[in-house]
Amino acid sequence: MALIFDLLVQGAQMALVLLAAPLLTGVVRKVKARLLRRRGPSVLQPYRDLIRLLRKEVVLAHNASWLFRLTPYLVFAATWVAAALVPTFAMGLHFSWSADLIAITALIASARFFLALAGMDVGTSFGGIGSSREVMIASLAEPAMIMITFTLALIAGSTQLSNIAAFMLSPDAGLSVSLGLALVALIIVAIAENARVPVDNPATHLELTMVHEAMVLEYSGRHLAMIEFAASLKLVVYLSLIACIFVPWGLAGAEAGMSALTIGVAAYVAKLGVGAVLLALFETAIAKMRVFRAPEFLGGAFMLGLLASLLLFVARSQ
Amino acid sequence: MTGTFVFDVAHLLAGSVVLVSLILLYQRRLYALLNVFALHAFFLALSVAWQAFIQAAPHLYITAAIALVFKAIIIPVVLHRMIVRLGIHREIETVVGIGPTMLFGLGLVALSTVTMLEVTVEADPLAREDLAFALSVVLLGLLVMVTRRNAVSQVVGFMSLENGLVLAATGAKGMPFVVEISVAFSVLIAFIVIGIFLFRIRERFDTVDVHELDRFRGEAL
Numbered sequence: 256m257a258l259i260f261d262l263l264v265q266g267a268q269m270a271l272v273l274l275a276a277p278l279l280t281g282v283v284r285k286v287k288a289r290l291l292r293r294r295g296p297s298v299l300q301p302y303r304d305l306i307r308l309l310r311k312e313v314v315l316a317h318n319a320s321w322l323f324r325l326t327p328y329l330v331f332a333a334t335w336v337a338a339a340l341v342p343t344f345a346m347g348l349h350f351s352w353s354a355d356l357i358a359i360t361a362l363i364a365s366a367r368f369f370l371a372l373a374g375m376d377v378g379t380s381f382g383g384i385g386s387s388r389e390v391m392i393a394s395l396a397e398p399a400m401i402m403i404t405f406t407l408a409l410i411a412g413s414t415q416l417s418n419i420a421a422f423m424l425s426p427d428a429g430l431s432v433s434l435g436l437a438l439v440a441l442i443i444v445a446i447a448e449n450a451r452v453p454v455d456n457p458a459t460h461l462e463l464t465m466v467h468e469a470m471v472l473e474y475s476g477r478h479l480a481m482i483e484f485a486a487s488l489k490l491v492v493y494l495s496l497i498a499c500i501f502v503p504w505g506l507a508g509a510e511a512g513m514s515a516l517t518i519g520v521a522a523y524v525a526k527l528g529v530g531a532v533l534l535a536l537f538e539t540a541i542a543k544m545r546v547f548r549a550p551e552f553l554g555g556a557f558m559l560g561l562l563a564s565l566l567l568f569v570a571r572s573q
Numbered sequence: 574m575t576g577t578f579v580f581d582v583a584h585l586l587a588g589s590v591v592l593v594s595l596i597l598l599y600q601r602r603l604y605a606l607l608n609v610f611a612l613h614a615f616f617l618a619l620s621v622a623w624q625a626f627i628q629a630a631p632h633l634y635i636t637a638a639i640a641l642v643f644k645a646i647i648i649p650v651v652l653h654r655m656i657v658r659l660g661i662h663r664e665i666e667t668v669v670g671i672g673p674t675m676l677f678g679l680g681l682v683a684l685s686t687v688t689m690l691e692v693t694v695e696a697d698p699l700a701r702e703d704l705a706f707a708l709s710v711v712l713l714g715l716l717v718m719v720t721r722r723n724a725v726s727q728v729v730g731f732m733s734l735e736n737g738l739v740l741a742a743t744g745a746k747g748m749p750f751v752v753e754i755s756v757a758f759s760v761l762i763a764f765i766v767i768g769i770f771l772f773r774i775r776e777r778f779d780t781v782d783v784h785e786l787d788r789f790r791g792e793a794l
Contacts, residue, residue, distance in 0.1 A: 430581040432588030
């Protein structure tokens, strides 16, 4: 009985992230539009786009290989698994033993690896540019992510997200400059990984500065739907990561009943909403950087992560 | 109030001073540099005030007030006016290269942490941590002075170095107040002298780029 309940909760989480992902993208777009005094499309527009894309036929290049056709599903699956593992509203999920910070990073990195391969598969110049830039950004974001993981692991004594969240909720967590630095670094990494404004612009299509959109330019129909869905899911993954590590309040405990789970879901939705508004505000307030300034931006994240773990050693000295 | 909370806040404030020192390293525009310097002094003042609170040493509040009024407000404002009068407020400095400088700066922080934690094993943890941070701020201030060409930003580097000294002085218990006052005033006097020098340099060379001085002496290539 307990096993069935556990599986149900885990299933609810998988459904929740899947349903929330397009809505989150819609809310970010809507808030951005309102901030620019435009009316903007409805928050449900991403759902409509996805349904429409799923119905359309796929246009494939003559020389597209099996990899090109397989990649959208691989990317979607890997990102969905990552999103399903992060503790969004409850800590003691059935599969939380595998919800490791390193595993989630690896899942997302493998999704990106296949996407970069697919970008180069057809052999158009846009795909090549997109892939090479995406890999450049990823190779800079990865070390920063590793430093953040080190810092969190040193503080909480575990890389498992449930344990980290539980530690943050306990009174041992305390005030630490390292945590603040890790938060800022994680936000920078999240912005770069999700191709948001200072690094890449998710709203442009025909511009030489685009990164992610250039890579997926050859996709159409249901393949494009999978990739767009995966992109929204990735945003959910990173927002949930930040929420679960740095604002874990409201998370249901390991053996929680129905009421705690309901509170957890409500808190999670509220956190996602706040995150979406903050992201839109940030994106409106800042201009896109030149591609060659992205290394400095991400180098900043790496530096913050390194400093965070350095300062931890000082704190440990007491 | 528990001991860990006291330590955590002290750690947070002193750590912020180190962080702002690192931010100082990579500012290219002079205005931004001055604003960050004001922030540096602000965090220093907070840190000193917290030390005054936990050590129950009222004279440290005066040190904090001096840091706040002089270093966070008066000196940045005066430097602001100075760069406007010198007509260099739009100048962008070509620093050595942000990546290597930042890595070098982090190396210095690591070095001072390791050194201080090794040397001061017997001391009280608060003082140890404060000294480690203070040494890194001093070294980072020196690094700012080394990597800059513009005389104004070298002055900022010098001032941030002095902030590190104040941080060290407040961390060590029982520093006589007279010493602190005299350090503060000597820095102020140095600041005035440097200010006069800046204008003299500009009059003679039409620039405050210190490489011009090397060239004048026939040392530069």
